[in-house]
Amino acid sequence: MTTPCIIRGLGHCVPETRLTNADLERMVDTNDEWITSRTGIKERRIAAKGETTVSLSHQAALRALEHAGMQAEELTHILVATFTPDSYIPSSACMLAHRLGLHGRTCMDVSAACSGFLFALETARAFVCLHPEAKVLVTATDVVSSRVDYSDRGICVLFGDGAGAAIITGDTGVAPAGCGRVVDVLLATDGSVSDLLTVKGGGSGSPCKPGETVRRDFFVEMNGREVYKYAVRAMSSICKTMMEKHGLTKEQVDVFIPHQANLRIIDAVGSRLDMPAEKIFTNVHKYGNTSAASVIIALSEARSEGFIKDGDTVLLSTFGGGFTWGSALVRF
Numbered sequence: 578m579t580t581p582c583i584i585r586g587l588g589h590c591v592p593e594t595r596l597t598n599a600d601l602e603r604m605v606d607t608n609d610e611w612i613t614s615r616t617g618i619k620e621r622r623i624a625a626k627g628e629t630t631v632s633l634s635h636q637a638a639l640r641a642l643e644h645a646g647m648q649a650e651e652l653t654h655i656l657v658a659t660f661t662p663d664s665y666i667p668s669s670a671c672m673l674a675h676r677l678g679l680h681g682r683t684c685m686d687v688s689a690a691c692s693g694f695l696f697a698l699e700t701a702r703a704f705v706c707l708h709p710e711a712k713v714l715v716t717a718t719d720v721v722s723s724r725v726d727y728s729d730r731g732i733c734v735l736f737g738d739g740a741g742a743a744i745i746t747g748d749t750g751v752a753p754a755g756c757g758r759v760v761d762v763l764l765a766t767d768g769s770v771s772d773l774l775t776v777k778g779g780g781s782g783s784p785c786k787p788g789e790t791v792r793r794d795f796f797v798e799m800n801g802r803e804v805y806k807y808a809v810r811a812m813s814s815i816c817k818t819m820m821e822k823h824g825l826t827k828e829q830v831d832v833f834i835p836h837q838a839n840l841r842i843i844d845a846v847g848s849r850l851d852m853p854a855e856k857i858f859t860n861v862h863k864y865g866n867t868s869a870a871s872v873i874i875a876l877s878e879a880r881s882e883g884f885i886k887d888g889d890t891v892l893l894s895t896f897g898g899g900f901t902w903g904s905a906l907v908r909f
């Protein structure tokens with residue numbers, strides 16, 4: 578049994594500092610033509626000193642609360658999806674709750690790399706199912722720059738920092754205008770190919786010792802070609818499953834928001850789903866791959882810019898390290 582859930586408010590926040598392709602040309606052996614043709618990315622936002630997963634989550638959360646017309650005190654559960662928490666202990670969710678002036682709430686981080694938002698959204702749905710009065714803040718935030726080696730040209734051109742937030746509640750049937758109804762969420766994982774995309778350093782499997790210099794495995798390591806192939810297959814397959822499950826044709830999907838990893842993956846998934854380009858929302862050119870924050874920033878932006886209109890059926894899809902992937906169907 579599932580309790581219908583609604584998205585009461587959306588918000589997002591990206592750092593002010595821009596890192597353009599021209600900036601990267603001065604840092605590593607790369608060029609705008611290579612980056613643009615391979616990824617579609619023109620610039621990304623990079624956290625300044627003091628900007629962290631918790632501080633960006635906080636800004637996104639305040640915007641989502643304002644959008645929902647709610648006060649922070651109303652929140653019952655706080656989730657932060659991230660692979661770049663401010664610290665291992667305490668969780669970013671505990672710190673975020675404190676910043677919001679909350680005490681005694683259920684708070685936890687969710688680890689699913691770039692699929693983090695959808696895994697946290699499904700967790701929020703479970704909380705609402707158990708506690709129909711729950712008002713769950715879901716933030717999905719990554720300061721990927723803290724785990725990028727800016728001398729590795731194969732990696733540093735791809736990623737940026739950002740945060741998105743959504744407030745999830747049960748659907749009492751009198752949802753305020755403009756809310757999105759979460760129709761369904763599908764999730765999947767495959768740990769057998771986990772070595773294709775990793776950040777191992779500092780974990781219990783690859784611990785650090787006092788005095789040791791920072792190792793390469795503290796930063797994102799990836800087999801780009803294999804990630805590309807798996808990501809395209811997995812995202813298109815789970816979207817097809819979602820559409821078949823709900824008897825939806827591509828004509829009945831008004832907006833498609835795939836994980837904003839790079840434009841070639843987005844185009845390849847769109848083409849496998851035979852989705853017209855004008856239905857696909859992209860912002861990867863200005864933010865790069867913001868990991869867990871990617872689809873929630875895109876959803877928040879698409880809604881605030883009017884790309885998503887009242888009555889639209891929106892299909893979301895994510896893919897990330899683990900591997901993890903998912904799809905969600907939301908009606909506005």
Ligand code: ACO
Nearest residue numbers: 607608611615691730731734801802804805808838839896
């Ligand atoms: N600038 C210039 N040349 C570069 C750069 C760069 N920034 N990076 C790599 N190259 C070079 C390589 O060294 C290689 O040179 P060589 O032929 O002399 O050895 C050449 O370009 C081709 O390298 P490939 O890695 O094979 O390039 P490819 O065409 O596969 O594109 C890319 C790389 C863009 C990373 C692609 O594999 C991809 O999109 N993968 C998906 C990965 C991804 O988006 N991961 C994000 C995390 S997971 C997720 O969110 C889905």
